[in-house]
Amino acid sequence: MSAPQIVVHRDKELMAGAAAARLITKIVDAQSARGSASVVLTGGRNGNGLLAALAGSPARDAVDWSRIDLWWGDERFLPANDPERNEAQARQALLDALPLDPARVHPMAASDGPHGADVDDAAAAYAAELDRATTPEDHGPVPAFDVLMLGVGPDTHVASLFPELSAVRETERTVVGVHGAPKPPPTRISLTLPAIRAAREVWLLAAGEDKARAVALALSGAGEIQVPAAGAYGTRRTLWLLDRAAAAGLPREMYPPASP
Numbered sequence: 001m002s003a004p005q006i007v008v009h010r011d012k013e014l015m016a017g018a019a020a021a022r023l024i025t026k027i028v029d030a031q032s033a034r035g036s037a038s039v040v041l042t043g044g045r046n047g048n049g050l051l052a053a054l055a056g057s058p059a060r061d062a063v064d065w066s067r068i069d070l071w072w073g074d075e076r077f078l079p080a081n082d083p084e085r086n087e088a089q090a091r092q093a094l095l096d097a098l099p100l101d102p103a104r105v106h107p108m109a110a111s112d113g114p115h116g117a118d119v120d121d122a123a124a125a126y127a128a129e130l131d132r133a134t135t136p137e138d139h140g141p142v143p144a145f146d147v148l149m150l151g152v153g154p155d156t157h158v159a160s161l162f163p164e165l166s167a168v169r170e171t172e173r174t175v176v177g178v179h180g181a182p183k184p185p186p187t188r189i190s191l192t193l194p195a196i197r198a199a200r201e202v203w204l205l206a207a208g209e210d211k212a213r214a215v216a217l218a219l220s221g222a223g224e225i226q227v228p229a230a231g232a233y234g235t236r237r238t239l240w241l242l243d244r245a246a247a248a249g250l251p252r253e254m255y256p257p258a259s260p
């Protein structure tokens, strides 16, 4: 478990651009150290903002996009052509513009896919896909992802782990079907906290005043069942990337001076 490190940027645009630059550097470093990189994408406004900023960055050509595995932290269990799917939004924001190896892009199943409407079966299939991608060095059922990104919801949810629902209580399985989510759609697929905690680095993204309460709760020692974001951390680094509005509820001494 790594202690949270907090970085506060002036506004959400600067936060997205700085996080995109950080991600490019991280991927390049991982590829030069191990030959490839693995990244877990998040849905939501901040995750998609980061991907759009990366799409507009000339530095994106520093990455060998054919040597990266892309996974998702959660998915809205909707038909494949639904624009509300996290996969669809990531493809539109960035992925369609990249020379990725399709075999290394790992979307979660759609509700009209091979598992039909059985979200639990779809979740089990994703867990099996993750397990197949592991190496002995991973020491577990999911890869030690280089970076796993999570958008923090106003209710403190991360991925599709919502406060008090059974998914956030899961301690064995790495991927679960989510039923009755309070944010539409109610049916989702999500990595669990044990899977999230296998990542080398976990980056939590939050911008805007509607996230200030969630950020303050998560960083105040709250329990992960009531505040799922409090339970998300990486083995080497846990990075909270915020804008000033989202950081407004934090004691000022918790983070260094914000960017100008």
Ligand SMILES: O=C1O[C@H](COP(=O)(O)O)[C@@H](O)[C@H](O)[C@H]1O
Pocket (backbone or CB within 6 Å): 042, 043, 044, 045, 046, 047, 073, 074, 075, 076, 086, 150, 151, 152, 153, 154, 157, 158, 159, 160, 183
């Ligand atoms: O539904 C979801 O929402 C959260 C956060 O989204 P935001 O728009 O409030 O930033 C996201 O983390 C999750 O991946 C997504 O499925």
